[in-house]
Amino acid sequence: EDQVTQSPEALRLQEGESSSLNCSYTVSGLRGLFWYRQDPGKGPEFLFTLYSAGEEKEKERLKATLTKKESFLHITAPKPEDSATYLCAVQGGDSGNTPLVFGKGTRLSVIA
Amino acid sequence: DAGVTQSPTHLIKTRGQQVTLRCSPKSGHDTVSWYQQALGQGPQFIFQYYEEEERQRGNFPDRFSGHQFPNYSSELNVNALLLGDSALYLCASSLGPIQGYFYNEQFFGPGTRLTVL
Numbered sequence: 001e002d003q004v005t006q007s008p009e010a011l012r013l014q015e016g017e018s019s020s021l022n023c024s025y026t027v028s029g030l031r032g033l034f035w036y037r038q039d040p041g042k043g044p045e046f047l048f049t050l051y052s053a054g055e056e057k058e059k060e061r062l063k064a065t066l067t068k069k070e071s072f073l074h075i076t077a078p079k080p081e082d083s084a085t086y087l088c089a090v091q092g093g094d095s096g097n098t099p100l101v102f103g104k105g106t107r108l109s110v111i112a
Numbered sequence: 113d114a115g116v117t118q119s120p121t122h123l124i125k126t127r128g129q130q131v132t133l134r135c136s137p138k139s140g141h142d143t144v145s146w147y148q149q150a151l152g153q154g155p156q157f158i159f160q161y162y163e164e165e166e167r168q169r170g171n172f173p174d175r176f177s178g179h180q181f182p183n184y185s186s187e188l189n190v191n192a193l194l195l196g197d198s199a200l201y202l203c204a205s206s207l208g209p210i211q212g213y214f215y216n217e218q219f220f221g222p223g224t225r226l227t228v229l
Contacts, residue, residue: 004154032217043116043118043202043222044220045220046217046218046219046220087155089154099160099168104152104153
């Protein structure tokens with residue numbers, strides 16, 4: 001069974017204090033790893049898709065990386081508006097269609 | 113470019129009642145997936161619709177059913193509501209299969225907050 005574990009559960013940073021969020025996964029044949037941002041009471045907002053180990057993607061202050069067992073979301077010089085829950089999800093399997101499996105998320109708070 | 117829309121935004125029901133939630137996919141998308149998100153948890157997959165058929169189903173009872181219409185919009189129906197059904201219900205849309213594979217780069221709607229009393 002595919003599993004995703006995110007750590008830490010919650011992270012509090014000062015504005016400008018860089019850090020990383022971790023997503024560890026167990027999947028039968030990774031087809032894609034996805035990062036989403038979710039604000040309270042709203043739907044997840046798509047950030048990145050990573051397909052293979054060694055791949056990296058960047059968007060503004062965020063950079064996602066992928067290894068064979070985990071993914072990191074690096075946040076450089078965060079601002080208060082980066083405060084949100086960050087969700088990681090994987091799609092695995094050899095069949096043509098398998099659903100996404102999500103982690104519980106990391107709740108990030110950035111203090112001015 | 114219209115994103116994923118859901119209605120209603122909020123809903124309050126009592127135990128035993130039935131509810132219907134609606135979703136319109138992002139322009140150009142033909143596949144719709146539904147998720148349940150309890151407070152403090154990640155989204156849990158309910159089912160996926162493509163070409164008006166249920167293609168995949170998660171670990172949810174038959175009380176949860178759905179439908180997809182020819183215009184790709186979708187409904188989620190929940191019968192005999194339980195207190196535990198209280199959650200944020202999310203709809204996500206994506207493109208249909210490419211060479212037989214569904215690439216699940218999904219875009220989510222704002223969700224419907226269901227409260228069961």
